[in-house]
Amino acid sequence: MGEPERQCIGCGRRGPQSGFLRLAVVDGTEASRVAVVDEAPQAGRSAYLCQRRECIDRALVRKAFQKAFRIGLVIDRDELVAALQDEDGR
Secondary structure: OOOOEEEEOOOOOEEEHHHEEEEEEEOOOOOOOEEEEOOOOOOOOOEEEEOOHHHHHHHHHHOHHHHHHOOOOEOOHHHHHHHHHHHHOO
8 A cells, every 4th residue: 555645735736645744733712723834743634735835825825724624724824934945955
């Protein structure tokens, strides 16, 4: 059996899970829930992004984070971009 396949919430590309950033929601009040890169995956709702800035921007424009998690969220674009740079080793 191969690696699980996931889909990017930004561009819709499908591929092996290892090629994506996994995002999860940090609990908080309804007004302060934040989507963050999930470094230690646990059970629960998650969303995946390609490791490209264009996908972050497209997901933000499409409100894909809110749709994927089915709740209102605060999204920190700079944190997501920093996570991409960490993945790239820059």
